[in-house]
Amino acid sequence: MTSAIEDATVRKVTRRLVPFLFVLYVVCFLDRVNVGFAALQMNRDLGLSATAYGLGAGILFIGYALFEVPSNIILARVGARRWIARIAITWGLLSAAMMFVRGTYSFYALRFLLGVAEAGFFPGIIFYLGNWYPAKDRARAVAWFMTAVPLAAVIGGPLSGALLGLNGRLGLAGWQWLFLLEGLPSMVLGVVVLWFLTDRPSQAAWLTPEQRAWLDARLGAERAQRQKHHDINVRRVFAHATVWELGLLYALGSAGTYGLALWLPQILKSLSTSSDFAIGLMSATPNLVGAVAMVWIGIHSDRTGERCLHVATCCAIAGLGFVWSAYLTSPWLALVGLSVAAIGVNGRYGPTWAMPSLFLGDEAAAAGIALINSLGAVAGFVAPYTIGIVRDVTGSFRGGLLFLALLMFAGAYSAIGLSRRTVLRVIPVTQEAT
Numbered sequence: 001m002t003s004a005i006e007d008a009t010v011r012k013v014t015r016r017l018v019p020f021l022f023v024l025y026v027v028c029f030l031d032r033v034n035v036g037f038a039a040l041q042m043n044r045d046l047g048l049s050a051t052a053y054g055l056g057a058g059i060l061f062i063g064y065a066l067f068e069v070p071s072n073i074i075l076a077r078v079g080a081r082r083w084i085a086r087i088a089i090t091w092g093l094l095s096a097a098m099m100f101v102r103g104t105y106s107f108y109a110l111r112f113l114l115g116v117a118e119a120g121f122f123p124g125i126i127f128y129l130g131n132w133y134p135a136k137d138r139a140r141a142v143a144w145f146m147t148a149v150p151l152a153a154v155i156g157g158p159l160s161g162a163l164l165g166l167n168g169r170l171g172l173a174g175w176q177w178l179f180l181l182e183g184l185p186s187m188v189l190g191v192v193v194l195w196f197l198t199d200r201p202s203q204a205a206w207l208t209p210e211q212r213a214w215l216d217a218r219l220g221a222e223r224a225q226r227q228k229h230h231d232i233n234v235r236r237v238f239a240h241a242t243v244w245e246l247g248l249l250y251a252l253g254s255a256g257t258y259g260l261a262l263w264l265p266q267i268l269k270s271l272s273t274s275s276d277f278a279i280g281l282m283s284a285t286p287n288l289v290g291a292v293a294m295v296w297i298g299i300h301s302d303r304t305g306e307r308c309l310h311v312a313t314c315c316a317i318a319g320l321g322f323v324w325s326a327y328l329t330s331p332w333l334a335l336v337g338l339s340v341a342a343i344g345v346n347g348r349y350g351p352t353w354a355m356p357s358l359f360l361g362d363e364a365a366a367a368g369i370a371l372i373n374s375l376g377a378v379a380g381f382v383a384p385y386t387i388g389i390v391r392d393v394t395g396s397f398r399g400g401l402l403f404l405a406l407l408m409f410a411g412a413y414s415a416i417g418l419s420r421r422t423v424l425r426v427i428p429v430t431q432e433a434t
Contacts, residue, residue, distance in 0.1 A: 006134075006218075009211040013132050016206055018144050020196060021125055024088065025148035027185050028121055030156040031095035032060065033261040034182050035111070037160035038098075038175035040265060040276050045173055046103055054388020056107045057262045061380035063115030068377065071120025072127060072370035080128045083120065085193040090117040092186025099176035115377075123369040130357040130365055131200060134218050136302060138357060143298025143350030150287035150294065150346050153261065156182075157287070161280025174276075237360065237368045242421050247375035249311065249418060250352060252411035254376035255383035256318050256345040259404045260286070262384045264338065267397050271331040285335055290342035298350025307351040308419035312412045314351075318344025319408035326401035344408065383407070 035042075035057055043053050075083040094114045101107045126142065133141045160178055167174030198204045201215040237243055264283050272279065301310045321341030328334040353369075360368045387400030 005210060005214050009207065009215050010133070010137055012207060012211065013201075013215070014141065014144070016204075017129075017132060017197075018141060021129075021145050022148050024084075024189055024193070025122070025125065025145060026152045026155065027182075027189060028088070028091065028118065029149050029152040029261075030182055031091060031114070031186055032118065033153070033258075034095075034156060034160055034178060035098070036262045036265050037156070037164065037276075037280065038178050040175075040269060040279070041164055041167065041173060042101070042175040045175070046101065046107065048104065048107070050388040050391040051385075052104050052107075052388075054262075054385040054391075056104070056111050057388075058258075058381035058384040059108055060111045060115035060118075061258075061377035063112040064119045064380070065115075065374040065377040067116050067119035068123060068374040069367055069370040072123045072366045075120055075124040076127065076366035079199040080124060081193060081197040081199050084124060084128075084197065085190045087118065087121045087124070088186050088190030088193060091121070092183050092188075092190060093117075094183075095186060096180050096183030098179040098183070099172070120370065123366070123373040126353050126356075126369050126373075127366045131219070132215075135222055135354070135358060136305070139301040139307070139350040139354035140295070140298040142353045143294050146346075146349040146353075147291040147294050149257070149261075149349070150290035150342060153264070153287035154284040154291065157265075157280035157283040158277065159280070161275075161277035164276045237364050237371065240368070242359070242418070243356075243368045243371060244375075245414065245418055245421075246352075246355060247372040249411055249414045250372050251375040251379040252407045252414060253311075253315060253318075253345060253348050253352070255379040255407045256315075256322070256341065256404050256411075258380040259383040259387055259400070260338065260341060260345060263387050263397070263400070267325075267338070267401075268331060268335070270397060271329060271334055274331075282331070282335060286339040286342035287346075289339045290346035293343040294346040294349060297347040301351040301354065307355050308415050308421075310351040311348045312415035312419070314344045314348035315408045315411035315415060316344070317341075317347070319405040319412065320344075322401045322405035322408065326398045326405070341404075341408075348411075379407075 039053055042048070048056070071083075091114060094110060094117050098110050098114070101110060125145065129138065129141055129145065160182070163178040163181060164174035166172070166177040169177065198206070201207065201212055201219070204212060207215070264286070265279050268279050268282050272282070274282065297310060297314065301307055318341045321337050321339070321344060324340060325334045325337030328337060356369050356372060357365055383404065386403055387397070390399040390403065391397060
């Protein structure tokens with residue numbers, strides 16, 4: 001059972017941090033994947049093939065992966081408040097600058113620089129939440145925060161479809177309006193970060209002294225137990241087998257996430273004659289379903305204390321959804337299959353990101369989380385690019401969807417293997433330690 005002060009403290013931390021971080025990640029993820037909606041007009045205007053679009057959509061993740069680890073180590077040293085503000089402002093500027101793309105190479109260059117600017121944001125937030133939540137509460141906190149991924153598409157689909165309708169206003173194409181108006185909120189929120197976020201519980205004036213003392217003691221006890229059972233420093237992170245296995249698992253799942261996010265509008269468009277706005281509305285459905293599943297699975301994972309088998313089940317569900325949608329020609333039946341896939345690719349997030357902080361602490365956690373996310377970013381490059389190639393060669397999305405299904409089934413197998421790792425089991429904190 002939880003104590004009254006524990007319940008009150010965790011609730012207050014959640015009310016203070018999660019809604020704001022959620023909004024920040026909605027804007028971040030939207031700026032990352034809004035190119036999928038822009039492509040409905042931009043590819044035609046710029047003469048981009050499916051292969052060229054897939055490469056440009058995915059190349060963001062190369063810049064992201066290259067700068068992920070150093071960015072997160074800097075965040076751990078200078079504090080989340082200042083570094084996340086820097087990230088948000090620069091990614092907003094570069095996202096808006098996408099309106100100036102004039103051809104293939106400028107498209108590649110700006111997408112790469114956008115990845116460099118965003119590097120460190122997501123793993124930085126995961127590291128940051130680890131400094132505020134006891135281990136047993138992290139999966140649901142991460143799940144609530146990461147509902148931003150599917151809900152960014154729920155919000156962004158209709159919004160992006162509407163902005164494409166501004167085509168021709170003031171001499172700008174609809175896709176240019178989309179990049180401009182969706183990049184501005186990031187810059188504003190980056191400034192807000194500087195006064196709203198608090199780096200550590202000991203600095204939180206919005207907690208009572210008793211709540212600060214309890215949270216510091218609880219997190220300190222967990223850090224002490226990690227050091228006792230898993231004494232891992234930053235250098236050892238890069239040679240730790242479990243970190244690399246988690247990275248592989250996350251990469252396999254990320255292929256499904258970004259394959260779905262960056263191609264969903266065009267997949268639906270290929271099956272329907274609906275308007276861009278209607279496609280935006282249709283694309284919201286899988287993501288709304290995925291958001292609900294993400295929260296429920298995160299809560300269930302916390303209640304049971306189990307992580308790996310939750311991830312395995314999610315990956316298997318996603319694989320089945322991709323297979324289903326690959327063989328359907330009705331847009332509505334395909335939408336059902338893609339919604340099943342969205343349940344799996346989104347549901348895995350909470351239990352996945354609750355695992356690194358079970359055996360990594362402080363700077364080791366910052367480096368390890370960044371490394372895991374970097375491998376996921378590589379998959380974010382490979383999956384959209386591969387789908388684009390297959391689309392150009394075959395004229396169909398079927399091969400690309402089956403490719404995603406294969407990767408998700410491999411993720412399920414990998415997660416089952418990880419369930420045998422003792423370092424991924426929650427170590428109870430004794431009452432005396434707290």
